[in-house]
Amino acid sequence: MKGTMIFVRIAALVLLAVGALLSVGACARRRGEVITVAGSTAFQPFAEKLAEQFMRKRPDLRISVQGGGSALGIQTALSGAAQIGMADLVELPPEAASLTAIVVARDGIAVIVNPANTVSNLSSEQVRAVFSGEIANWRQVGGDDRPIRVVSREAGSGTRTSFEQILGNFTLAPAAIVQDSNGTVRETVANDRDAIGYLSHGLMTDRVKAISVDGIACDDEAVIAGRYRLVRPVFFLVKGAPEGGVRDFIDYVLSDEGQKTIKDNGLLPAGTEARME
Amino acid sequence: MKWSGEHAVAAVLRVIAFSSLASLLLITIFIFKEGVPFLFSHGAAHFLLSSRWDPMAGEFGVLAMIVASLVVTFGAMVVGAPLGIAGAVFLNEFAPRWVARVLKPAIELLAGIPSVVFGFIGVMVLAPLIRNHLGGPGLSVLCASVILGVMILPTVMSISIDALASVPNSFREGALALGATRWQSVHMVVLKAARSGIVAAVVLGLGRAVGETMAVIMVAGNTVRIPISILDPVRTLTANIAIEMGHATGAHRDALFATGVVLFLIIMALNGIALGAMKRGAR
Numbered sequence: 001m002k003g004t005m006i007f008v009r010i011a012a013l014v015l016l017a018v019g020a021l022l023s024v025g026a027c028a029r030r031r032g033e034v035i036t037v038a039g040s041t042a043f044q045p046f047a048e049k050l051a052e053q054f055m056r057k058r059p060d061l062r063i064s065v066q067g068g069g070s071a072l073g074i075q076t077a078l079s080g081a082a083q084i085g086m087a088d089l090v091e092l093p094p095e096a097a098s099l100t101a102i103v104v105a106r107d108g109i110a111v112i113v114n115p116a117n118t119v120s121n122l123s124s125e126q127v128r129a130v131f132s133g134e135i136a137n138w139r140q141v142g143g144d145d146r147p148i149r150v151v152s153r154e155a156g157s158g159t160r161t162s163f164e165q166i167l168g169n170f171t172l173a174p175a176a177i178v179q180d181s182n183g184t185v186r187e188t189v190a191n192d193r194d195a196i197g198y199l200s201h202g203l204m205t206d207r208v209k210a211i212s213v214d215g216i217a218c219d220d221e222a223v224i225a226g227r228y229r230l231v232r233p234v235f236f237l238v239k240g241a242p243e244g245g246v247r248d249f250i251d252y253v254l255s256d257e258g259q260k261t262i263k264d265n266g267l268l269p270a271g272t273e274a275r276m277e
Numbered sequence: 278m279k280w281s282g283e284h285a286v287a288a289v290l291r292v293i294a295f296s297s298l299a300s301l302l303l304i305t306i307f308i309f310k311e312g313v314p315f316l317f318s319h320g321a322a323h324f325l326l327s328s329r330w331d332p333m334a335g336e337f338g339v340l341a342m343i344v345a346s347l348v349v350t351f352g353a354m355v356v357g358a359p360l361g362i363a364g365a366v367f368l369n370e371f372a373p374r375w376v377a378r379v380l381k382p383a384i385e386l387l388a389g390i391p392s393v394v395f396g397f398i399g400v401m402v403l404a405p406l407i408r409n410h411l412g413g414p415g416l417s418v419l420c421a422s423v424i425l426g427v428m429i430l431p432t433v434m435s436i437s438i439d440a441l442a443s444v445p446n447s448f449r450e451g452a453l454a455l456g457a458t459r460w461q462s463v464h465m466v467v468l469k470a471a472r473s474g475i476v477a478a479v480v481l482g483l484g485r486a487v488g489e490t491m492a493v494i495m496v497a498g499n500t501v502r503i504p505i506s507i508l509d510p511v512r513t514l515t516a517n518i519a520i521e522m523g524h525a526t527g528a529h530r531d532a533l534f535a536t537g538v539v540l541f542l543i544i545m546a547l548n549g550i551a552l553g554a555m556k557r558g559a560r
Contacts, residue, residue, distance in 0.1 A: 069523045069524045154499075155331070155332045155333055155524070156524025171331065174500070174501070175510075177414055177416060177498040177510050178498070178500060178501075180494065184495070191415075192415065
């Protein structure tokens with residue numbers, strides 16, 4: 001008798017759980033159109049902020065922002081798993097050719113060293129030689145007689161791909177230390193007097209020193225004017241022409257208010273010349 | 278009526294017990310299904326014997342990472358095993374009761390600290406110490422070994438304590454009665470009697486060290502190169518999978534699954550060797 005009771009109780013619990021799941025699903029459906037935005041981890045925090053502001057104006061829409069990286073952004077936009085894919089690459093790969101690409105922001109890539117380092121400018125040729133391991137001592141570029149420790153991002157990272165594409169594809173020094181996020185690159189360089197790395201301009205802090213490239217400092221003005229070389233666009237990728245809620249969200253991101261949010265949080269506005277490509 | 282209720286409960290419990298075996302099988306099948314075709318198409322020998330890893334250029338060689346995983350695990354055992362066993366001997370054989378009562382829960386608490394915290398301490402404290410006093414980038418084999426060694430300490434120590442505690446007191450009394458000193462009775466009688474349990478403790482620590490990912494990514498530097506000194510940065514197999522999985526597509530993704538296959542085989546081999554050693558110890 002007791003055994004049956006337990007069995008009945010377990011069955012009741014399972015039914016309850018299933019019921020609860022079903023009702024949660026039903027609630028979500030009632031809340032209206034859901035737009036999924038996925039991809040670039042560098043732009044993810046900005047997209048989250050923009051989505052939050054947009055949803056306050058349009059309570060009938062739900063924007064769900066996910067990370068995963070630029071490669072995933074392209075993939076999900078192609079497969080339809082996300083209505084908007086985010087990618088921060090200088091050149092979009094050929095498989096993205098069928099997607100509508102809209103530049104929503106620009107991001108400079110700052111070359112960073114430890115604040116104790118005396119070097120404050122490198123030519124782009126020198127940056128390339130340092131990161132490919134041909135130059136291995138700070139003395140060769142006007143610094144102290146100390147070894148150079150290269151810190152890079154992992155293969156496939158949007159920041160690394162853009163960095164290597166802009167400087168002309170080169171093979172990273174085999175001795176380079178690899179860190180898997182902008183934040184850990186910054187901390188590694190901040191802790192190591194001999195290190196050099198690169199970082200999304202929006203994530204710079206004064207724990208590290210950004211050096212000029214070809215004599216031009218990585219600041220907002222130089223990036224917007226197009227004088228600083230290491231700049232990459234942030235794309236929203238949409239299958240076909242954007243319509244409905246997707247169109248409204250992209251319009252909001254490109255509006256003065258949306259662009260101001262991007263600028264206030266450390267990235268650079270899309271610029272006027274090439275909003276639609 | 279009563280019989281059918283009993284039967285139902287037994288059936289449910291049996292399903293739950295077998296589900297752990299099923300998930301192990303599923304994981305194994307999945308990893309092999311995704312990774313093995315790549316080993317054939319790319320060439321297993323090239324994959325295992327090349328140490329050039331450049332996914333964007335289509336170069337996939339994991340030799341440097343196999344070496345790194347083995348070296349870091351070995352280093353962790355050099356740090357963790359003697360400390361763990363010595364700590365267990367002290368706590369079980371020599372420490373006053375109140376000391377054991379304070380230290381044992383403290384050790385178990387250490388086991389509950391998330392690995393990211395160990396990694397953080399490694400990056401903030403240990404790596405700068407190594408960089409400033411020994412040279413190199415700080416993020417290195419040495420740093421990873423010490424951090425992992427401390428991480429496996431609770432596992433090694435608490436299982437060793439259980440092994441020592443299960444040695445009957447008559448063994449100790451017998452040794453003392455024969456005129457052995459306390460230390461002689463410990464290392465000639467008690468440790469020998471508890472050998473299989475202590476080997477089990479080391480094996481479990483080994484398993485944790487090989488599989489640890491988060492802390493290793495943070496402190497090892499992740500450079501794909503065969504280390505020449507313990508001050509060189511390295512990338513382990515686990516770190517390689519975790520770092521690049523987010524971006525990987527196509528052949529790159531398959532290569533990461535193949536990395537998983539290699540890791541799986543290494544763990545199986547290590548466990549096999551250790552189980553063999555345990556059986557010999559028990560005899």
